[in-house]
Amino acid sequence: MGQAVSIYGLSRRGRAPLFIGIAILIVGVGLFAVSLAPTLRGAACGVLGRVGIDRVTPGCAAAARARLAIAAGQAAVVRNSHRAALAHFRAAVAAAPDSADAQLARGETAEILGEYGEARAAYGRARALSGSFEATLGEGELAARIGDVETAVRLLATATPPRRRSATFAFFGGAATMISCAADQWPDPSALWRECVPATRRAGHRFFIASRNAAAQIAFRSLVEDGQRERALAYARDHGWLALSSDWCGGESAFDFETTGALAVLAHPDRAGCAAEHGIRAADLGRVRMARFLLQHALATPLDPSIRARVEHTLRYGLPEHDVPKLAESLYRTASRLDWVYRQPTEEIGVCHKVIAADPRLSWPYHVIGRDHMLRGDHRGALPWLEKALEVGPRDLKALYNYAVTLEWLDRREEAIAAYQKVLAVEPDNAKVHASLGMAFDRLGRHDQARQQMELALQLDPRQREARDYFNHQFGRDARGGPTAFTAR
Amino acid sequence: MRALTLVVMLALVLGGARDVEPAESPAVLLERAHQAYRQGRFPDALDAARRAAQGAPRSRDALLARGTMAEFMGEFDEAARAYGDAIALAPNDPALHYALASLAVRLGDYDRALRELDTIFKSQPWPAQLLFRYAPASVQKRLMATNRVLAQLVQLQVDILMEKGDLGAARQTAWRYAIVEPGRDYCGESKGPDASRVSRDERFTRLRLATLAQPTAGDCIWWYGQYLTDDGYMRLGRLIVTEALKHGDSEERKQPGYRYVRSRLAGGSEVPKRAESLFLAARQRYLRDGDVDGAERLLDEALRVAPSFVRPYTMKARIAQDAGNPDAALQWLRRGLEADPDSWRTLHNLGRSLLELERWEESERALVKAVQLFPEDMEGRLRLARALYAQGKFDRYAAETRNAIQIARGWSRGSAVAGAATFLEKFDRWGPGAAPPPAPDVEPLLGYGQD
Secondary structure (H helix, E strand, C coil): HHHHHHHCCCCCCHHHHHHHHHHHHHHHHHHHHHHHHHHHHHHHHHHHHHHCCCCHHHCCCHHHHHHHHHHHHHHHCCCCHHHHHHHHHHHHHHCCCHHHHHHHHHHHHHHHCCCCCHHHHHHHHHHHHHHCHHHHHHHHHHHHCCCCCHHHHHHHHHCCCCCHHHHHHHHHHHHHHHHHHHHHHHHHHHHHHHHHHHHHHHHHHHHHHHCCCCHHHHHHHHHHHHHCHHHHHHHHHHCHHHHCCCCCCCCCCCCCHHHHHHHHHHHHHHHHHHHHHHHHHHHHHHHHHHHHHHCCCCCCHCCCHHHHHHHHHHHHHHHCCHHHHHHHHHHHHHHHHHHCCCCCCHHHCCCCCCCCCCCCCCHHHHHHHHHHHHHCCCHHHHHHHHHHHHHCCCCCCHHHHHEEEEEEEECCCCHHHHHHHHHHHCCCCHHHHHHHHHHHHCCCHHHHHHHHHHHHHHHCCCCCCCHHHHHHHHHHHHHCCCCCCCCCC | CCHHHHHHHHHHHHHHHHCCCCCHHHHHHHHHHHHHCCCCHHHHHHHHHHHHHCCCCHHHHHHHHHHHHHHHHHCCCHHHHHHHHHHHHCCCCHHHHHHHHHHHHHHHHHHHHHHCCCEEEEHCHHHHHHHHHHHCCHHHHHHHHHCHHHHHHHHHHHHHHHHHCHHHHHHHHHHHCCCCCCCHHCCCCCCCCCHHHHCCHHHHHHHHHHHHHHHCCCCHHHHHHHHHHHHCCCCCCEHHHHHHHHCCCCCCCCCHHHHHHHCCHHHHHCCCCCHHHHHHHHHHHHCCCHHHHHHHHHHHHHHHHHHCHHHHHHHHHHHHHHHCHHHHHHHHHHHHHHHHHHHHHHHHHHHHHHHCCCCHHHHHHHHHCCCCCCCCCHHHHHHHHHHHHHHHHHHHHHHHHHHHHHHHHCCCCHHHHHHHHHHHHHHHHCCCCCCCCCCCCCCCCCCCEEE
């Protein structure tokens, strides 16, 4: 009985047939796996992988190598080493070109690094292999990013997430709302029921709708950005969005701010002004086409004078003067994400060079490269890039400001002051620039002018840190702000 | 005739309309006060708040605004009246109780301040009160993170207990409400490699936590006391420096601490809290707001309350000096020295003023005493060297300058004394010249600045 259940108890002679049997079984399963279609083979190898024998099974060895490479790539992603991760995913694809997981991982990482060509090919292969939602969404979204609107619309029309996934998304969205609401309302138990439960229900519903329409929103925005206004409106109508809300200008929206803004413009053209804030936000994020669409429509309607001024200012100084190709816009956003989200300045600079190749007239990438030099303390190296940025985009105020800062570092203080003053001529209410100008005056020994600028900075923004530090250094901490030394801070 | 009458009536009506402008409503004035306050135009803010409260004497908001702004400006009696009127209208208003607690701290009535805070805690919803009173420190930490008002009140309570002189109770409260965590080395953090990169405020916060969490961290407690003294908090500064002197090694190593108490903290004698608060407000009214009259009035009041408190004298001297009246400045500094003969700052400033008037001998006398009280006074030594040089006392000039340069280099202030070093080199090579040696401003060390 013991011999039947344990191989460890067998004699050397008794073990041999057992090992031969296992080897025949592995070869048999392997040959069977090789004969299967790629999808089924993947599943079969997956099962063998669970018990750890896929690496020694013919037909599954490549899949096993791919699995290990994918795991290594994922670990690299967790370490925020996307370039290393991409190398692993490439190795995975080389080992198992039919692995949809490897292709998808390669596509996602290549996209993050701005390798759009490679990403598109990988997504396409992944979609062909698995037809999964992620692969279709990835390929469709990338098509939208490079301006291939028709492909984007065609692919994204078929990309709907599984219902269960949307439900999970809605559950977690609702739970987050409940936690956040409860943190505020916990001292009053009745408010938990009165306020938090309805808010949770509404949030869950919003998250569910957003999830179901995630891909469609991308297609819709592509149409809007491409100037296909009527088609975009029809698309929204076909998806039942116009019935979701009677007023896209107010209330809670399940969609992201750009889609909401575009729907407001299309559904209520006479009240397009309500999309002004969305437009300004889009401009801040570098969404040139969407921002221009929203802001120009907003400007055509009656607006509060202060909002009108901001819209005009954003159109004039916050966006490039020329039409930026969609590819350049998307690459620029990829570069920004590499900086702000992934903190990979070297990769960011690489993508900026691609932006320059796609649109040499856009000042932003030159400015980013210049700023990168500044952050590394290489102000001499920063100067030519900032000069180039200002040459192609003389209205780029951020570049002008950093140009002034760089001049100051290079001890060209009078020129720096002139540059700050140019920024202030356009943005007289910019507290930060007033403070920088104040510091420049102070370093030149022009203390009265310095103080004047610092006072202005604090009047415009009482929390402006540079100005506060200046006064604290000059006059000591203002003890009047609180009854004790700690509370006054 | 009728037409003429009509014209005359119209003229009267229109003329009258022009003469009588519609009065500004209290609401408009209140908004203006808040706006001016946000923009840092404090005298305007107080003026508008006063008019708002006069226009609406039963408005809680207007009275609270008047009280808050008067308190900010150091007009404590006016603030007390406004808060008193407001609390009569809304006796259970937590914001008013907080305001009363704040004012009580500024006036040194710590028990009253603690009572007001207790009233606010009792006005919280019962689940919060229950947790606040009985939950363990791990729960309190989350409670403080989610309820910023409560967290602020506890921080104020800790400060009040410290200032009251009950450091033990302050530490206990800090542990109880998880302001400090067991096992964490706050003192080490305030001295660590990143300490030089953090802001002055951040360093101050770390030292405060070290004082609360690590009763034996004498050096950090000592630095905290110096920060407080620099900022003008004489009472708490004295208490904390005295606490620091209870720790440490030998009596010899404590000598700088004793000297500090003598030369910067009026020998450890108590300064009435009201006078301290008046001085703090006056200083900022003069320097930041440019309100000379208001500042002088507050300083006079501070001197009435505490004639032996030296800082108002030094401040009055500065105001006189800035107004181009050096004689008056000298008078104020001398009066300051009568009140506190060992005040290093007063001696230092007196020496400096006399130096500018080329009264070399008198300047020398003041500065010699200043550098005795604070041997690391680089600026004082360079000025003393200049006074000595002007009198032809070249050996002593060279010795003082060498001392100053050595100290400055030791404290990473070598660049500030570079001119003096070059001058000394030339002096060593060629002897005295016609021009006087430079006496630059040197950034003072911790504990000796801001006044």
